């Protein structure tokens with residue numbers, strides 16, 4: 001781990017100022033906000049993240065989970081994953097989010113990890129975490145060791161010739177199916193970004209993963225009210241039962257009216273370079289009967305753009321089965 005400056009922010013404006021000041025005062029020195037630290041500190045110890053300055057935001061009053069007048073929910077950026085998963089507002093109205101959170105990491109990590117940190121969770125690509133290996137995400141222009149190397153766990157959707165790393169988060173998949181909005185404050189004021197626009201595809205710049213600019217601070221996330229009559233569910237397939245990242249996962253929010261699917265929101269995890277919203281699957285489902293044949297058609301559509309590598313072709317069928325399974329369970333009592 002390299003030397004860095006550590007400061008603690010007293011309020012949101014203080015944090016933003018500290019972030020911006022670091023960028024102007026120290027050329028090339030990045031600032032990182034520290035909340036739970038479950039990703040950042042790991043990567044700093046590996047010398048993958050080498051910030052010149054770390055600003056502790058863990059004591060800012062951003063950890064609330066509150067009902068909104070429109071029936072939605074506001075989730076503070078430093079709300080802990082464990083608190084969020086067990087919060088009555090989330091458990092009752094957004095079960096897909098509660099299930100996704102509880103499917104992620106270990107109980108100890110969920111006690112520390114935060115909503116904002118989870119949005120910024122970095123890939124588990126083994127080459128990204130190893131400074132001796134070529135990695136365009138860690139060292140732009142150095143190449144991608146995964147494309148010709150071990151790529152069993154990498155993405156098959158949204159990949160580029162520069163990077164095929166999968167987004168590792170479970171929470172982000174559920175937030176995508178729920179059409180969450182990410183609220184950001186920076187030196188130029190506040191702005192809100194739909195979650196599907198918050199994450200960037202790797203393209204030729206895989207080092208840039210979100211729309212955040214230097215000094216930007218995520219303050220909270222909002223969820224719209226649950227669609228009337230909808231049921232939601234998260235299904236995760238992995239190599240072992242706990243403390244493991246998804247090989248494939250599916251978050252579904254679906255409404256059945258009069259024997260037909262009237263509303264569907266579908267997101268996939270473990271297979272995309274970002275949490276993967278599948279509008280193709282949603283379009284295939286709406287108007288169709290909630291049966292295995294319809295679910296299978298939607299799943300095939302969801303994976304139609306897949307570009308597997310030498311070691312992860314199995315993910316196409318796995319993700320399709322995962323989505324069919326999630327839709328079957330979510331609609332079984334509808």
Ligand code: SF4
Pocket residue numbers: 123125126127128134135136137138143144145146147154162163164165206
């Ligand atoms: Fe790096 Fe992406 Fe290639 Fe992994 S897949 S080695 S993160 S460029």
